[in-house]
Every structure is written in C-alpha cells, then in structure tokens.
Amino acid sequence: MTAEQTGELAALGTALLWTLSTLFWTSAGKYVGATAVCFARLVLALAFLMAYGGLARGEWWPAGASFQTWAVLGASGVAGFFLADLFVFKSLLVIGPRLTVLLQSFTPPLAAQLSWLMLGDRLSSWQWLAMAVTLTGVVWVVLERPDGAAEHDPRRIIQGVVLSVLGASMAALALVLSKMGLGDYDPAAATLIRVLGGIVGMVPLVTLGRRWPSVVDSFCHRLALPRIVLGTLCGPFAGVILYMVAVRHCPAGVVSTIIATMPVLILPAVVLIYREKVSLRAAGGAVLSVLGVGLLMM
Numbered sequence: 001m002t003a004e005q006t007g008e009l010a011a012l013g014t015a016l017l018w019t020l021s022t023l024f025w026t027s028a029g030k031y032v033g034a035t036a037v038c039f040a041r042l043v044l045a046l047a048f049l050m051a052y053g054g055l056a057r058g059e060w061w062p063a064g065a066s067f068q069t070w071a072v073l074g075a076s077g078v079a080g081f082f083l084a085d086l087f088v089f090k091s092l093l094v095i096g097p098r099l100t101v102l103l104q105s106f107t108p109p110l111a112a113q114l115s116w117l118m119l120g121d122r123l124s125s126w127q128w129l130a131m132a133v134t135l136t137g138v139v140w141v142v143l144e145r146p147d148g149a150a151e152h153d154p155r156r157i158i159q160g161v162v163l164s165v166l167g168a169s170m171a172a173l174a175l176v177l178s179k180m181g182l183g184d185y186d187p188a189a190a191t192l193i194r195v196l197g198g199i200v201g202m203v204p205l206v207t208l209g210r211r212w213p214s215v216v217d218s219f220c221h222r223l224a225l226p227r228i229v230l231g232t233l234c235g236p237f238a239g240v241i242l243y244m245v246a247v248r249h250c251p252a253g254v255v256s257t258i259i260a261t262m263p264v265l266i267l268p269a270v271v272l273i274y275r276e277k278v279s280l281r282a283a284g285g286a287v288l289s290v291l292g293v294g295l296l297m298m
Contacts, residue, residue, distance in 0.1 A: 077197025
C-alpha cells in the first residue's frame with residue numbers, strides 16, 4: 001500500500017467517524033443547544049488528547065512544537081473548529097440543511113486550488129475526474145429533498161449562500177493550513193494545538209452570547225453528556241487524528257472530496273434510526289459517490 005492510499009483510507013475513516021459524531025451531536029443539541037455542544041466537544045477533546053499524549057508519548061503537552069507549528073496549526077483550528085462551524089451552523093438556520101450541504105461541495109475544489117497556490121500540490125486529470133464523479137453523487141443525494149418555504153425568500157437565500165460559501169472557504173483553508181503546519185509532527189499533538197485554536201475562537205462567542213450557563217449544563221446533563229462524549233471520541237479525537245494522517249499523505253483536494261461523502265454515508269442511519277425511506281435517486285447518487293471514491297483510490 002502506498003503512502004497516498006494510506007492517506008485516502010484515513011480520509012475515508014475520517015468521513016465515517018465524522019458522520020457518527022454528527023448524529024451524536026445533533027441528538028445532544030436538542031437538549032442543551034448547538035453552541036454549548038460545540039464548545040463542550042472542544043474541551044472534552046482537549047482532555048482526551050492530553051490523556052492520550054501522556055499515555056502514548058509520555059508528553060501530555062505538545063512542548064516540542066516550534067513557534068511556526070503552533071501558529072499555523074492554531075490558525076487552522078480557528079478557521080476549522082470555530083469559523084467554518086460557525087458559518088455552516090448559521091447557514092443551516094437560514095436556508096436549511098439541503099442547500100447548506102450542497103454548497104459545502106465547493107470545499108474540495110477550493111481546497112485543491114488553495115493547496116496548489118500555497119503548497120504547490122497539483123492534481124492529475126484522473127484525480128479531477130474522480131473528484132467530479134464523487135461530488136456529482138453527493139449533489140445528487142443532497143438534491144433529493146426540498147427544504148421548504150425559506151428558499152422562496154431571496155434575501156434569506158443570499159444570506160444563507162454567503163454564509164455557506166464562507167464556511168466552505170474556511171474549511172478549505174483549515175485543511176491546507178493543517179497540511180502546511182503538520183509536516184513530520186505527531187498527528188495527535190497537532191490535533192491538540194488545533195483544538196486549542198478552536199477554543200480560543202469560541203470563548204468570546206460563548207461570552208458575548210451569554211452561553212456559559214448552557215455550557216455548564218451540557219457537562220451535567222445526563223442525556224446530553226454521553227452523546228457529546230461519544231461524538232467527541234468520533235470527531236475531534238479519533239476522527240481528526242485520522243484527518244491529520246490523511247492530509248500528511250494526500251493532496252488537500254482528494255482528502256476534502258472523500259470527506260465530502262458524509263451526506264451519502266449518513267443514508268444508512270437515516271434508514272435505520274429515523275425510519276425514512278431512501279429513493280432510487282438517492283441510492284443512485286450514493287453508488288456514484290462510492291464509485292468516485294473508488295476512482296480516487298485506484
């Protein structure tokens with residue numbers, strides 16, 4: 001197995017784990033709110049990563065990182081864990097999940113272009129073709145179901161589109177900065193630095209929004225806390241470590257494309273947990289997306 005195939009498998013593992021974390025956090029958010037869940041997951045992730053560092057490396061703090069590593073990975077955390085999530089969440093409230101997730105399909109090509117400009121990473125014609133096939137499948141699935149009346153208000157549509165595109169741009173920037181800052185550094189320690197960057201960004205938001213009571217409640221809520229913990233283990237802990245492995249070995253556009261299959265990967269949960277019916281169109285989009293990922297990994 002080549003290094004790039006290792007990175008592609010890590011990206012696929014990331015997409016699977018992030019899909020699970022989304023389900024856990026969505027369930028927890030019904031009890032304590034999205035802002036509380038977003039902040040609590042970062043605090044828990046910090047604790048898990050420190051414990052892992054102490055056990056695996058004998059070093060609970062990333063003391064060996066250079067100033068440049070701290071700066072670049074910290075900026076990646078602010079862009080990814082704070083700004084990207086904030087913009088996407090606001091977009092979800094304005095235009096709903098269908099259009100928001102659809103517009104997140106801009107992330108892979110944006111990541112590919114930023115990676116080319118900042119790191120000199122170039123994708124082959126075959127990789128661009130595979131990306132197009134994968135994203136076509138994702139878009140096909142996302143377009144399956146209309147959202148509702150919010151789409152008929154032009155001002156809300158424009159506001160939501162701007163927010164969603166900003167979210168996709170921040171996610172792409174976070175991915176490229178992660179690749180730039182990682183180098184040969186330990187992925188778990190790098191993830192810890194990124195989580196700290198996200199916490200630094202979240203603290204003013206929680207303070208200005210007067211969300212501290214709901215944050216405290218999230219750590220005491222008997223139904224929300226187990227879901228937040230499970231989501232954190234799948235997301236900012238194991239999932240993001242795999243994500244860092246993926247960006248080390250793969251071009252940013254390829255990693256972003258594989259992770260963009262999350263709307264497809266969530267279909268089994270929609271069927272098994274929420275008892276929704278999946279049409280032939282959605283199933284066809286899923287097959288096309290899987291085919292695109294297969295082409296990427298060939």
